[in-house]
Amino acid sequence: xxxxxxxxxxxxxxxxxxDLPYTDGMPAPFILKDNSFVLxxxxxxxxYGLGETMRGINKRGWIYESFCTDEPFHTExxxxxxxxxxxxxxxxxxxxxxxxxIPGKITFDIGYTDSDTITITPEKFALDLYIITADSLKAxxxxxxxxxxxxxxxxxxxxGYGQSRWGYVTEEDIQKCADSYRDAGIPxxxxxxxxxxMDSFKDFTVHPERFPDLKAFSAKMKERGVRLxxxxxxxxxxxxxxxxYDEGHEKGYFCKDENGEDFVVGVxxxxxxxxxxxxxxxxxxxxxxxxxxxxxxxxGFWNDMNEPALFYSExxxxxxxxxxxxxxxxxLDALSFFGVRDTLAKLQNNPDDYKSFYHNxxxxxxxxxxxxxxxxxxxxxxxxxxxxxxxxxxxLLFSRASYIGAHRCGGIWTGDNHSWWSHILxxxxxxxxxxxxxxxxxxxxxxxxxxxxxxxxLIRWLSFALFTPLMRNHxxxxxxxxEAFAFGDTEVFRHIITxxxxxxxxxxxxxxxxxxxxxxxxxxxxxxxxxxxxAATVEDQLMVGDSLMIAPVYVQNTVSRHIxxxxxxxxxxxxxxxxxxxxxxxxxxxxxxxxxxxxxxAKSPIPFAKPAMNxxxxxxxxxxxxxxx
Ligand code: MIG
Numbered sequence: 063x064x065x066x067x068x069x070x071x072x073x074x075x076x077x078x079x080x081d082l083p084y085t086d087g088m089p090a091p092f093i094l095k096d097n098s099f100v101l102x103x104x105x106x107x108x109x110y111g112l113g114e115t116m117r118g119i120n121k122r123g124w125i126y127e128s129f130c131t132d133e134p135f136h137t138e139x140x141x142x143x144x145x146x147x148x149x150x151x152x153x154x155x156x157x158x159x160x161x162x163x164i165p166g167k168i169t170f171d172i173g174y175t176d177s178d179t180i181t182i183t184p185e186k187f188a189l190d191l192y193i194i195t196a197d198s199l200k201a202x203x204x205x206x207x208x209x210x211x212x213x214x215x216x217x218x219x220x221x222g223y224g225q226s227r228w229g230y231v232t233e234e235d236i237q238k239c240a241d242s243y244r245d246a247g248i249p250x251x252x253x254x255x256x257x258x259x260m261d262s263f264k265d266f267t268v269h270p271e272r273f274p275d276l277k278a279f280s281a282k283m284k285e286r287g288v289r290l291x292x293x294x295x296x297x298x299x300x301x302x303x304x305x306x307y308d309e310g311h312e313k314g315y316f317c318k319d320e321n322g323e324d325f326v327v328g329v330x331x332x333x334x335x336x337x338x339x340x341x342x343x344x345x346x347x348x349x350x351x352x353x354x355x356x357x358x359x360x361x362g363f364w365n366d367m368n369e370p371a372l373f374y375s376e377x378x379x380x381x382x383x384x385x386x387x388x389x390x391x392x393x394l395d396a397l398s399f400f401g402v403r404d405t406l407a408k409l410q411n412n413p414d415d416y417k418s419f420y421h422n423x424x425x426x427x428x429x430x431x432x433x434x435x436x437x438x439x440x441x442x443x444x445x446x447x448x449x450x451x452x453x454x455x456x457x458l459l460f461s462r463a464s465y466i467g468a469h470r471c472g473g474i475w476t477g478d479n480h481s482w483w484s485h486i487l488x489x490x491x492x493x494x495x496x497x498x499x500x501x502x503x504x505x506x507x508x509x510x511x512x513x514x515x516x517x518x519x520l521i522r523w524l525s526f527a528l529f530t531p532l533m534r535n536h537x538x539x540x541x542x543x544x545e546a547f548a549f550g551d552t553e554v555f556r557h558i559i560t561x562x563x564x565x566x567x568x569x570x571x572x573x574x575x576x577x578x579x580x581x582x583x584x585x586x587x588x589x590x591x592x593x594x595x596x597a598a599t600v601e602d603q604l605m606v607g608d609s610l611m612i613a614p615v616y617v618q619n620t621v622s623r624h625i626x627x628x629x630x631x632x633x634x635x636x637x638x639x640x641x642x643x644x645x646x647x648x649x650x651x652x653x654x655x656x657x658x659x660x661x662x663x664a665k666s667p668i669p670f671a672k673p674a675m676n677x678x679x680x681x682x683x684x685x686x687x688x689x690x691x
Pocket of ligand 1: 227228256257293366367462477478511536537538
């Protein structure tokens with residue numbers, strides 16, 4: 063059952079697809095205290111959800127803040143990352159789900175200030191609240207997901223493996239990467255183009271020397287089963303003569319300052335404007351621009367910098383420059399020097415800037431800060447709506463920033479992680495929360511984005527990520543190469559990525575089933591074994607679809623791990639490409655997992671395909687069975 067409570071929201075966010083009547087009275091079991099929703103927890107209370115946040119599957123013991131943020135360090139103390147996903151389930155004396163539908167900032171203190179108290183505080187008290195009760199954790203998720211509408215289903219080929227790197231600049235770089243994969247016999251379906259494919263970082267342009275004929279090149283790649291997936295950034299370069307700027311400026315499609323002038327920000331292209339995605343006309347206009355690339359044979363995109371990330375605003379920069387100039391010949395003592403440094407650091411993603419521009423929405427002019435968390439969602443929606451018009455086939459689309467609602471339009475990737483062992487586990491722990499909020503097509507940058515990857519880290523990361531719907535290896539500019547062919551002997555990588563392809567018929571059909579049933583593809587063990595107290599404390603294993611459980615290794619130099627089996631299962635082991643199985647009883651086990659072996663568990667038999675070099679070659683018909691008891 064869903065009850066909706068009215069706290070005078072300032073705008074319809076678009077998150078829900080059903081218009082439920084409001085319920086009078088208090089949103090029990092929460093009590094209202096000082097503009098917060100408060101609830102006491104007992105020792106056994108567990109909390110799930112909150113989508114893309116840091117820390118564990120059970121969210122208890124930390125504080126989280128929904129405010130879409132370009133956060134390059136995913137460390138434990140961070141409260142905000144790129145998404146704003148305000149749905150959680152409280153599994154305590156009373157068990158219920160709660161969705162705080164609010165486009166601005168909201169804080170979830172889940173036993174942080176006081177370890178037994180949940181305090182949820184919207185910065186501006188204007189929201190819709192949905193309280194959901196049902197007789198199981200899965201059923202609560204099902205009710206919520208029916209409320210927010212069906213999740214995005216990508217094309218089948220998007221279940222293949224993709225390679226990306228911020229640092230591939232030219233057609234030759236991409237060609238070389240494709241050749242290296244082919245020469246190593248490692249399957250591949252997607253190669254990603256990062257910002258350098260553009261001409262001066264201008265959206266919807268292609269650099270004339272780096273990619274002299276992208277149409278021919280993308281056709282050539284597709285012949286080998288590889289699709290090119292370009293990035294699109296939110297901000298548009300301010301440059302007269304660049305048609306996207308000229309049109310947007312003339313039609314008033316960019317966000318404006320309080321005087322109605324285009325609000326100028328600094329991002330990759332230098333001085334830029336923010337398309338007003340909350341204005342439906344502007345969103346439709348921007349979406350149509352993707353045609354420039356679909357006309358070249360492009361079938362998928364990733365949308366970046368749409369929190370929106372700002373390096374600076376023109377206004378903030380000028381103020382800072384003035385401040386520094388005023389120090390002039392004065393003696394620059396340590397304090398004023400650090401002051402200057404702080405002034406410059408604060409230019410980036412400054413809340414004052416977010417408060418300084420406006421959207422022209424159907425509900426009137428709205429300050430960006432109050433609807434900040436909707437920006438990435440509406441960028442993704444603009445692309446999705448347009449791609450549905452432009453193309454007959456489904457397109458691949460995923461975004462960095464998001465709000466619930468965006469799950470109907472695309473997937474998300476979890477942004478700029480690091481080549482750290484802890485980020486394998488972090489990625490695993492993010493998946494169930496994301497799935498609860500409707501984001502099923504998701505994954506992390508395999509091998510880690512920032513920092514330098516090592517061979518063993520990549521092997522272990524792939525061994526987990528071969529189960530994530532989005533399977534993409536991506537790295538930052540200037541970091542060590544981390545492609546599957548970059549660490550010498552490629553055999554082990556070939557075996558792991560080939561295993562992914564052999565599992566695609568299972569993974570894809572479980573994914574589609576989860577979408578159709580408003581269910582989760584990745585689940586914590588506690589969702590399937592509700593009365594099992596041990597299962598409820600497991601933070602490093604997941605159920606994948608109806609039949610599988612995974613328990614990846616995420617610690618450097620370990621070759622075994624402790625595993626809890628809530629019931630009897632078949633252990634499936636891939637060793638040098640060969641598969642073996644072994645029955646394991648319910649309970650705790652210590653399983654040997656040498657580097658390069660992939661071990662996972664089956665409750666029931668699953669389909670298993672023959673090896674293939676890409677999804678086009680994959681034989682979806684003649685399947686074996688794996689894990690027969
Ligand atoms: O400021 O396009 O998260 O995946 O490689 C960095 C360059 C901008 C951030 C994305 C990352 C991408 C990078 N982008």
